[in-house]
Amino acid sequence: MPPTIDRRGAALRGPSAVDVALEVNGERVVVHVPPRRTLLDALREQLGLTGTKKVCDEGTCGACTVLVDGRPVYSCLTLAIACENRRVETIEGLAKDGELHPVQRAFVDTDAFQCGFCTPGQVMSIVALLRTVPQPTEDDVKRAVAGNLCRCGAYPNIVAAGVSAGRRKRT
Amino acid sequence: MTVLAGGTDLMVELNFGRRRPEHIVAIDRVGELAGIERNGHVRMGAGVTYTRMLADAGSQALAEAARTIGSPQIRNAGTIGGNLGTASPAGDTLPVLAALEATVVLRSKAGERRVPFADYMTGPKKSVRRADELIVAAEWDEAGPAQTYMFVSTRNAMAISIAGLAMVVDRARKRVGIGLGSCGPTIIRPADAEGFARGLFDEAGWERPHRPSESAAKELGRLVAAAARPIDDVRGTAAYRRHALAVMGARALSRVAQIA
Numbered sequence: 150m151p152p153t154i155d156r157r158g159a160a161l162r163g164p165s166a167v168d169v170a171l172e173v174n175g176e177r178v179v180v181h182v183p184p185r186r187t188l189l190d191a192l193r194e195q196l197g198l199t200g201t202k203k204v205c206d207e208g209t210c211g212a213c214t215v216l217v218d219g220r221p222v223y224s225c226l227t228l229a230i231a232c233e234n235r236r237v238e239t240i241e242g243l244a245k246d247g248e249l250h251p252v253q254r255a256f257v258d259t260d261a262f263q264c265g266f267c268t269p270g271q272v273m274s275i276v277a278l279l280r281t282v283p284q285p286t287e288d289d290v291k292r293a294v295a296g297n298l299c300r301c302g303a304y305p306n307i308v309a310a311g312v313s314a315g316r317r318k319r320t
Numbered sequence: 321m322t323v324l325a326g327g328t329d330l331m332v333e334l335n336f337g338r339r340r341p342e343h344i345v346a347i348d349r350v351g352e353l354a355g356i357e358r359n360g361h362v363r364m365g366a367g368v369t370y371t372r373m374l375a376d377a378g379s380q381a382l383a384e385a386a387r388t389i390g391s392p393q394i395r396n397a398g399t400i401g402g403n404l405g406t407a408s409p410a411g412d413t414l415p416v417l418a419a420l421e422a423t424v425v426l427r428s429k430a431g432e433r434r435v436p437f438a439d440y441m442t443g444p445k446k447s448v449r450r451a452d453e454l455i456v457a458a459e460w461d462e463a464g465p466a467q468t469y470m471f472v473s474t475r476n477a478m479a480i481s482i483a484g485l486a487m488v489v490d491r492a493r494k495r496v497g498i499g500l501g502s503c504g505p506t507i508i509r510p511a512d513a514e515g516f517a518r519g520l521f522d523e524a525g526w527e528r529p530h531r532p533s534e535s536a537a538k539e540l541g542r543l544v545a546a547a548a549r550p551i552d553d554v555r556g557t558a559a560y561r562r563h564a565l566a567v568m569g570a571r572a573l574s575r576v577a578q579i580a
Contacts, residue, residue: 161343187331207335208331209478211391220392221396222396222397223397226327226332227327228324228331231324231346231348274393277392292392292477295478296393
């Protein structure tokens with residue numbers, strides 16, 4: 150159903166499910182969700198992209214970090230409908246043709262995870278960093294993942310992965 | 321009607337079922353709210369994010385406050401309008417707006433209303449904003465480089481301020497503004513501390529940098545702590561907040577007095 154338009158031209162949508170067009174990992178998709186649905190739940194429940202993790206659901210832990218228009222955001226604090234026609238990138242979009250993204254490769258090589266639950270969020274934060282700071286220092290990486298908790302305590306290796314990913318050639 | 325800006329406060333309330341608004345108006349794509357105008361006077365649109373403030377804040381103290389907030393993810397979402405809308409005593413930009421003597425610009429169908437920040441907050445998460453009003457901007461006069469913001473918390477990132485302090489020394493206008501966060505029901509302006517600091521600058525000369533004596537810095541810290549009305553809560557005790565404010569007051573004075 151198309152959105153109803155009130156007399157001043159504002160689009161009123163919901164409360165029942167509406168079609169929302171997103172670009173997810175380079176593909177145009179339409180999800181049918183209530184306007185109340187978070188981007189996190191839409192990715193996981195509607196699109197089956199469960200690499201993005203749901204942990205705190207209050208913007209504290211960073212496990213749900215995705216990129217919207219290239220910027221890292223907490224997808225649990227973002228409504229799916231607010232991303233209409235925006236570019237969403239998740240962990241699933243990084244590897245190309247069976248080749249890991251340089252940041253993913255760096256995480257493997259530096260042993261930057263234990264349980265792995267926070268890893269997709271950590272990786273997305275570092276991917277965003279490398280686009281603006283291609284050769285980050287340790288401090289750059291620490292600031293980039295300041296909003297991504299790792300309860301296993303793999304931080305030293307996460308930081309090392311971020312620094313070494315900056316030295317890798319992009320495939 | 322509930323306004324959704326960056327979502328860093330409201331979305332938590334929604335996700336945990338603490339609020340169930342019937343209508344939400346999302347303003348994050350309203351371009352008119354995202355501008356920063358600077359010509360000696362700063363008009364910062366309510367939709368300006370903390371990330372934008374890092375690069376272009378129109379105030380050094382505001383840039384420092386933005387840097388302390390949350391994480392890249394939070395700074396990419398949260399806005400100055402949202403900080404004003406939530407009106408938490410722990411809102412990190414609010415002591416800065418108090419110290420700058422900023423004006424909050426509110427708009428409704430009835431027209432525009434300009435409220436001095438000192439009159440804006442009325443209690444924890446309470447303000448004079450009416451339900452039919454939208455925060456459209458914050459405005460202030462550019463005050464020069466002698467300003468800073470600092471706070472104490474359990475860690476630098478992703479933590480709510482236990483006590484925060486902004487100090488603005490506008491050398492051209494011979495004005496000192498100090499704003500205290502997280503140590504009272506609203507943001508507090510310590511009038512005695514501001515007056516004491518003005519006296520120091522009268523003596524040392526407003527136009528040039530100076531190094532305040534240790535006893536002067538300590539006295540300023542004492543006056544700052546005396547003006548606070550802190551409580552014991554989960555983040556810290558009232559006694560710790562007073563102690564931290566005294567340390568920050570002294571440190572802020574020593575820092576900004578040397579900037580001209």
